[in-house]
Amino acid sequence: MGLVLSLLELGVAFSFFFLVAALYYIRNCKRKAQPVVGFFHPYTEDGGGGERVLWCAVRAIQELLPEYNSVVIYTGDYATSESLAARAAEKFGIKLKAPLEVARLHRRKWVDAATYPRFTLIGQSLGSIVLAWEALTTLTPLLFLDTAGYAFTYPLARLFGCVVICYTHYPTISSDMLRRVKTRTSIYNNNSRIANSYLLSTAKVLYYRVVAQLYGWAGSCTHLAMVNSSWTRAHIEELWRIRSRTIRVYPPCDTSTLQALPLRRRVKDGYIISVAQFRPEKAHGLQLEAFRLALKTLQQSPDFQEVQLKIVGSCRNEEDEKRVQTLRDECKRLEIQTHVEFCVNVTYSELVELLGGAVAGLHTMIDEHFGISVVEYMAAGAIPIAHRSGGPMMDIVVDEEGKKTGYLAENAEEYAAAICEVFNLSGEKRLEMAVAGRKRALRFSEVKFDDTFKQAMRAVL
Template sequence: MIGQSFGSIYLSWEALCKFTPLYYFDTSGYAFTYPLAWLFGCKVISYTHYPTISLDMISRVRDRSSMYNNDAYISKSGWLSQCKLLYYRVFSWMYGFVGSFTQLAMVNSSWTQSHIEKLWRIPHCTKRVYPPCDTSGLQVLPLERASETPIFVSVAQFRPEKAHPLQLEALSLAIKKLGGDFPRPKLQFVGSCRNKADEERLQNLQDKAIELNIKQFVEFHKNVTYRDLMRLLGGAIAGMHSMVDEHFGISVVEYMAAGAIPIAHNSAGPKMDIVLEEDGQQTGYLCWNVEEYADAILKVIRMSEIERLKMAAAARRRAGRFSEQKFYEDFKAAIRSIIKPLS
């Protein structure tokens, strides 16, 4: 992280030497360039999607918790964990120092805001502006579902942090608990593969479905077109999400806009911003572990059509809070205090 950060400083130096703007607007997370832009006389504005380092990352290393961003090889070693913890603490101090040069720090969620405010320590300059979610095409899909088979969809790249195996385990458990009076659900994975590692991850998921004896209840759709994505979302009664600390969660918003009840991880964006009540009506389910995900799957399958339509309609209304128009309004309101109108 430190190497990339210092590399961004050199890139910024080259750019600022060729042209020095009045406003320096960063949307890529290169916080280490902010002091340099400030020295060049720029007003620094940032839009942060995800902090380069978070307090959660530090706590996982301290607790020696193995995760996608804390390899088991390191978490099992006390000495390596202490070295990584020292590295993270030094980097977090540096990240906090450079971030404090921002005159306006826009963030994409409450979770990101809480971390940025603690790290950069400029809460008076920090504004939450939800990202634009173009769900206009999904909002017009019918809430009714034609298929008798209850379809659950999971939209995410086949990356380790998306925790797809948990969804397979939850489906397997739900099917075991499901009574004979209810139809068996089908889980459709929809995602893209960036490289060979993602391809191997997809193959491992297919193998796991066979291992859990649920192959006939699972489908995999790789690198689909947006038209096909809309079709799949429009046929699902619920959408699965299992990433821990997803900073926002646009896929969850897309589920809700399409009328698919979200079953999301009980952390970060889905918990703090998205899967909240709308006009007193529940909009989805938040889960921690396999058992809770399985229970949520069962609740969706067992609920009456009237109950499902009511929750789906509330979820769709909630998704409207993250529209492109809302982003434009909040963005303009945030920058109004720092950008002077042309005379």
């Protein structure tokens, strides 16, 4: 209890210091916001869905506000205007309308999770204020757009006279996180040592409540909050309490190539695919256990003796590589190693080919905020089997014009049952579901994102 209160006092003192410093700086230097749009995105080369949102948003702003002098990217990467524009074009197929400006951030370590082995949430949140201070004193934009989820920067940006807009992929803290700690549920962000201790769990609940209060106040300082899913919107509205300024804008999913793949699959020779980074929250262990159970049932039929699971993902570092090796070892323990293939760091063309032959696609992350891989399964014609939570349940694996688009599951038994059902569907029924899924996937295109993003921007401008 004392440690948490000390942490709260430290956070209040830290925030108060920056508030006073910002007011003093602004008053004495008489800084004026420049007629530019600044995108706060410290990790501009993460390669995920967040980066695609960044470049689509930049392009949309350039089209919507051509009268602004320029668009500035605040990044901690060693990047140039040319290299970022080239990356947007080569990796995501997004051609920007005009050259960018780059404002290099030298204090990115303040938002790096590795900097805070303990109390990571509050550490990164307060650290983002330091990084935002560097960004705003380097160049103060008229429009400050955060596309990376650093809500604690919004009060500071308001003090600097910016119009603050954000695109939130995932709430820093949510009622679901609090509930799991209160019920002492062991999961990737609540380790068993804390879950098994009443005292530690009570202290963590108090810590989370403190962070949630601070997060709610900081988030409410934005003029417009765009969120990526119904699940995220519900949590943001609950915490930030700015319902009239919160708009759902689905992320842009480039599925045009996948939409061209044939929908008919030879199920007898087909396989199941899983596309996700090798991170703890992706719950690959659950996939292996579910596949083991499904395999026992499927192999009772002579048609499904060689069913395979292909796990596709990228390794960012040595830690991810160790996770892959642990999963390989788990396959041996479960005696399914001859039926599981790991496809690590594949190219996009290889991914398209893999999706084009998949009968079903697995997704096992709890409370996935959206679920781009699930949309990709549906666009490619693979029947999705996703976790019954978050974006996949609320927005994606939803009936399309009364037709089923996929399956939802929670535990290994439910996933196994769904896998078996997909493989035993008649050709006609499977095709009908694939058609409905592909139609549903069109709701999450780049064109839809562009239209909704611009509409939301016009409202605040």
